[in-house]
Amino acid sequence: MSSEYSYDDQAQFYPFFILAASALVTLPLTYSLLRPVKDDENLAPRIQTSYKIKDGSIVESLRAAQKRSQRRVKRTLTVVVGWAIMVGMVYLIVVTQRSVPKLYNPYDILGVSESATEKQIKSHYRRLAPKHHPDKVRPDPAKNETYESLNEYWVELTKAYQALTDEEIRNNYIQFGHPDGKQSFSFGMALPKFIVADGNGKYVILLYTGLLGVLLPYLVGSWWYGAKRRSKEGVLMESANNLFRQYDDAMDEAAIVAALSTGKEFENTFKGDLAESGLSKLESRITAEKGSSSFACGFSLKDKERLEDLDGGVRRKAFALLWAYLGRVDLDDAALTKAKHQVAPIARALNQAFTAISLAYGNIGPILGSFHVNQHLIQAVPPKGSPLLQLPHFDNSVVAAVEGDSKTHMTVQQFMDLPDARRRQLAVGKDLLSEEQYKESISVGKQLPSLRVAKAFFKVTGERLIIPSSLVTLVIKGRFIPPGTESIPAINELDLEDIDPAEDDVEALTGRKRTVVKGPDGKPISVEDQAVLPPLSFAPHYARNHTPTWSAFLGDSKQGKMAVPPFTFSRFDKPLFDEQGKPTFNMQTLKAQFTAPPQPGHYTFVLYVICDSYVGFDTKMEVTLVVDDASKAAQMAAEDEISEPEEDSIAGQMQALKTGQAPRRRTDDSDDESGTDDDEEDDTSATNTDTEDES
8 A cells, every 4th residue: 555645737626725725814804994994983973163273284184194004005905915816716716627536336337226236237247248358349449449448448347347246356345445455545735736846846945934934933023022012001111111210209290291202102203314303493482482371382491491401312302392282383394393293192192101100109190190191182282271272263362361360270161151242252352263263162162072970979789888898889970061051951860860770680780781770660670771972072283083081080188099090981871962963961870890998987089080182171079988897787687678589580599599498489468568669769878979070
């Protein structure tokens, strides 16, 4: 017995192999390119306005460039090449004639049915033998017959007869499928033979060396070291280390901006001579004295000293460009203006890493500072700038006229809440806003999503008391009320309740349905959550589309430390605005879970609810968490008049597992005995805290 290799010289099989291999790569990539984009930036509604800044074309070009980079040209080229290969293989499959190998079958060779008896086979063979015996048959040229072909057919005929009549040969056929016994193995290879023909072996070796010895290690190494070079926030580890070294417990927002300029990502933006190009002009513009501020860009003398202390190079230019962007300084230079808008998204990514570092230290000052810097970067407002600069057409001169001699800045909400006549008196006039500009500013202001927290409290689902180390839910109730909204409806007290799901509502208990409301019969029912996105941030200076997110965390004001890390919310369960763009005043529910303190007592926290996109839209309020001793909860459970759970409820089944006794069956007078009607409304713990928005 021997073995041999058979190659696909007739292209019968290797096109299928190459087609399948190409499809495994091409089809998923094609789907990723053609599928509808479901990013929040593409699904979220827009704030209706035609306002564009002076450099709006540059900002739009940078946004478009970002979208193009996300499509990835390399992926598109791979798809094109993949489809070309697949089409070529399909063509070969269609035009190539295939020969299907037949299994050895002596019945077919003799021309008898498989049900024929041995006597019938011998009789049939005796009739065929005289016709096909080599001594009696003559080749027919018209049928392309030769002596060799006739002899070969006679041999096959004889073997077939013996395979069916001779006991030994028949055993070979039955056991090995051939009258001659075990045959040699043939390994089919879905490759044409010319690949391994004489002279081509070296090219095959080079191909395998390139694929397995060079390309594969390069791809794996690039992925591995690329992942190691970046932090979880997506910034270079070297940049994260620089930010770590810059961290200080007493950092303010200006100091955070200075720390962000240490990012190594700026080196990719300002390669070579770009680091020094236009730097002197840039510094002269941002340090020029202008208006009521010390300098044109809005930084202080201390910030100017920081700039002067830096050596020339990438960091100094990044620092200057960041302040030029925040201060909206007109640079009168296309290259510098483009660079000014390029640095903001880079700085914001670095700020995410700085936020993570601040959270690790837990000091409230730097944490709040990092959140506020994020707002300023999106809105292009200097750290101590007025929140009114977020409105269209508002500049420092208009802000100065509106705020007058006030020592504190006016928020957008405060300005919009003024009577219309008073607003016009302050903002409209010579060298201020025109009537059209004023109307556009008010229109945008009335579309900004401002979350006003109505109530915040703590609870443990299904329990009346909070005991040490239990899983506590912080429930925040609030409505989106845009600045300047009139005729705000009163809050429905029922909307401030947080209803626990029914004990037999498995989907609600497992989190599949998270919204629980009261049904027509007054009992809690769960409904599917909606995923409602707020409008895209109104950020005409920021070279990215951004969906606002809200972060809520608890702080200990006495120690100045964070008590509960931030929870982020970017989608809501009810619409914020109706089809006409008017606020719905729906009560939104935000929830965050954490572990209660290990000791009983009254814990007073400061709740911070911060929007990452708008300056001055934050909420700060005190909330109190009451943690009772576990013995008190046990005592209340013992004194509880609620009857044993029903047999067909989850609680009843759990009770049966604990006690080993079957729970009672439901009877007609069970409602009268249980006494649950009076307690149904008590769905939150004693730590419920009605609070006012202090912002």
